[in-house]
Amino acid sequence: MVALFGKLGLGAIHLPYAHTVRPTIPREEPRVTALWWVRRDIRLADNPALIEAQAAGTAAAVFAWTPAIDRWPGRRQAYLAKTLWSLRESTGGALGVRLGTEVDVVRAAAAECGAETVWAAQEYSPVGMRTQEAVREALAADGRELKLIGSPYAVAPGRVTKADGSEYKVFTPFSRAWRAHGWRAPAVGADGLSLQPLASDVNLDQQAAYGDTRDPLGFPPRFGEEAALRALEEFIGEDGENSPLNRYAETRDLPAMDATSRLSIALAHGEIHPRTVLSHTSRHSSTHARIFESQIAWRDFHADVLWRHPRAQRESLTDVLPEDAWSDSSEEAFTAWKSGHTGFPLVDAGMRELQATGVMHNRVRMVVASFLVKDLRVPWQVGADFFREKLLDYDHAQNQLNWQWVAGTGRDAAPFFRIFNPTRQAEKFDPDRSYIERWVPEIDTPGYAQPIVDHAMEREITLAAYKRRSGT
Ligand SMILES: Cc1cc2nc3c(=O)[nH]c(=O)nc-3n(C[C@H](O)[C@H](O)[C@H](O)COP(=O)(O)OP(=O)(O)OC[C@H]3O[C@@H](n4cnc5c(N)ncnc54)[C@H](O)[C@@H]3O)c2cc1C
Incomplete structure (x- = not known):
């Protein structure tokens, strides 16, 4: 030593x-x-x-x-x-x-x-x-x-x-x-x-x-x-x-x-x-x-x-979405997210890495979390609970507050209207797809999942709900 x-x-x-x-x-x-x-x-x-x-x-x-x-x-x-x-x-x-x-x-x-x-x-x-x-x-x-x-x-x-x-x-x-x-x-x-x-x-x-x-x-x-x-x-x-x-x-x-x-x-x-x-x-x-x-x-x-703010462990520090914006048809989508079968390669690669290893790169954590909250409209607490089950570096303050950051509900959080496009994120941060191919080897085969949602459409729905809430 x-x-x-x-x-x-x-x-x-x-x-x-x-x-x-x-x-x-x-x-x-x-x-x-x-x-x-x-x-x-x-x-x-x-x-x-x-x-x-x-x-x-x-x-x-x-x-x-x-x-x-x-x-x-x-x-x-x-x-x-x-x-x-x-x-x-x-x-x-x-x-x-x-x-x-x-x-x-x-x-x-x-x-x-x-x-x-x-x-x-x-x-x-x-x-x-x-x-x-x-x-x-x-x-x-x-x-x-x-x-x-x-x-x-x-x-x-x-x-x-x-x-x-x-x-x-x-x-x-x-x-x-x-x-x-x-x-x-x-x-x-x-x-x-x-x-x-x-x-x-x-x-x-x-x-x-x-x-x-x-x-x-x-x-x-x-x-x-x-x-x-x-x-x-x-x-x-x-x-x-x-x-x-x-x-x-x-x-x-x-x-x-x-x-x-x-x-x-x-x-x-x-x-x-x-x-x-x-x-x-x-x-x-x-x-x-x-x-x-x-x-x-x-x-x-x-x-x-x-x-x-001890309540921040479960409660949003700022409410950005009205209650009715949370999707009730999300069980199936949530299952696809957890197992890495959403049809969005960077999201799937990240979730499979998490399942297999207990770690996930910070950029990818942001993308998968944003996808869950803003594309699938699942409350951040649900994602945070799943991360707690899987992460080896699980740390209560870091996990809950990072989820709040991504959801746009935390202190100095990413603005809610800034919604990650998982495809653009993949092009920018994994341009040669080597990360994606490591975890989603079937990406170019007919066996790979079709996208479970239309990102552009979900983005509009989420933004509309956000505007309804904020009165803008
Ligand atoms: C949704 C989500 C959940 C997260 N949950 C956790 C968690 O439970 N535990 C955890 O330690 N980190 C968490 N992070 C933060 C971050 O992703 C990890 O700390 C980072 O990926 C660890 O890799 P590293 O040690 O190589 O980081 P490096 O880039 O080498 O950074 C050095 C150290 O700085 C700290 N750090 C880096 N980024 C952050 C950040 N965004 N917030 C707080 N500290 C940071 C970590 O302690 C990290 O080890 C989360 C991020 C997101 C987006």
């Missing part, structure tokens, strides 16, 4: 505990003073909660495999199991992964090892905030304390405000203020990792295999902190020359190319912190690096919007 980063000049990526070094597990187990409650921060490097737990004296670590996780689709469970397995390896087997709600698991683990304080990263989503409050109360009832430090974001929600303290509603000024606010350097703790072992009652191998048998992972074969750091390194490239980062502005919209960082799964699980990513891109002076960083700003913007 150390050699890997030295070779590519990324020596400053801080990995405080080399993965090959087993932590010392003393024979006589001393009293644990702090517990690290692992949440969406499944990593050792740049991890304030772990650093604080260790600084308090002797620490242990626990992750709660909740009943809610048990209801996740198989492939997401499989990915989580794999990355937890990887973290447990890095802790020399010390990480305890236990079945139960966060309240039950954290409370019992803290009592079992006698930890006075529990350290965890702060969450800002409605469910994350409810959970941390419930854990805080349960611990307090036992005379223990929950301390929250850090977040999954470069700049935590609520920090970027206008001079009068109010929120930015438009992304561009938000991103300017976000940049001016800046972010901390990656967190660095004392050398060495020493965690007291906690027994696990989740069989991670079995959980990982569950995904393979019922809902294959397909992509990605890579998981865990080390793989995330390597993906960052490959994206930035040696000295930044001729690397994906240095072509990002020109190639990021081309789904046929492996031109983006593919870090979203790792960011969603906290296998890498955005601060670590930014600490490396900020050394590059190119426009490409700035444009890439603004994608990380979108991530923080959406988290900020959801934190300020």
Whole structure:
């Protein structure tokens, strides 16, 4: 690991505990003073909660495999199991992964090892905030304390405000203020990792295999902190020359190319912190690096919007279509959309990629989402729920707010009247059809689906409904 980063000049990526070094597990187990409650921060490097737990004296670590996780689709469970397995390896087997709600698991683990304080990263989503409050109360009832430090974001929600303290509603000024606010350097703790072992009652191998048998992972074969750091390194490239980062502005919209960082799964699980990513891109002076960083700003913007407006997880922030505009003959069309048989090649390629791999290129996500909402007139929430079932990088704030962006109902959303033409989008972003042909090999055969709708006609119907609603 150390050699890997030295070779590519990324020596400053801080990995405080080399993965090959087993932590010392003393024979006589001393009293644990702090517990690290692992949440969406499944990593050792740049991890304030772990650093604080260790600084308090002797620490242990626990992750709660909740009943809610048990209801996740198989492939997401499989990915989580794999990355937890990887973290447990890095802790020399010390990480305890236990079945139960966060309240039950954290409370019992803290009592079992006698930890006075529990350290965890702060969450800002409605469910994350409810959970941390419930854990805080349960611990307090036992005379223990929950301390929250850090977040999954470069700049935590609520920090970027206008001079009068109010929120930015438009992304561009938000991103300017976000940049001016800046972010901390990656967190660095004392050398060495020493965690007291906690027994696990989740069989991670079995959980990982569950995904393979019922809902294959397909992509990605890579998981865990080390793989995330390597993906960052490959994206930035040696000295930044001729690397994906240095072509990002020109190639990021081309789904046929492996031109983006593919870090979203790792960011969603906290296998890498955005601060670590930014600490490396900020050394590059190119426009490409700035444009890439603004994608990380979108991530923080959406988290900020959801934190300020929790109802945005289900409700449109602005209503753009009258109720009666939603199509009631959409069940069949929705089925065609889900399985990639709409007869619109870019839509079908994207949906098949999603079904097969659990990922989809951002440009294609926009096209398929627009098609569902504006051509088929299916409410965005229905599409968002389907993405939640399929995406490996599923992140509540990013998914719901991106759907709202496409639907034209969110903060600083794409204007509703701007309706993607899926055929034009394919010509522009997949001109030689190599992405489409990868996923829709039968495209030139009579077996390929006829278009299920007439785009021009649906566009007119949708625009008319929009005008009816807005009174224009
Ligand atoms: C309908 C729809 C649903 C989406 N659902 C999710 C989701 O559940 N989880 C998720 O992480 N992203 C989601 N996105 C955003 C985006 O598509 C993915 O983050 C991106 O495709 C990931 O690829 P990458 O890591 O190679 O991105 P890169 O282009 O390399 O970007 C770097 C990072 O910036 C962030 N980012 C990039 N684009 C966006 C964006 N539009 N909004 C917020 N953050 C962004 C991601 O963390 C990404 O990893 C969604 C987009 C749409 C249109």
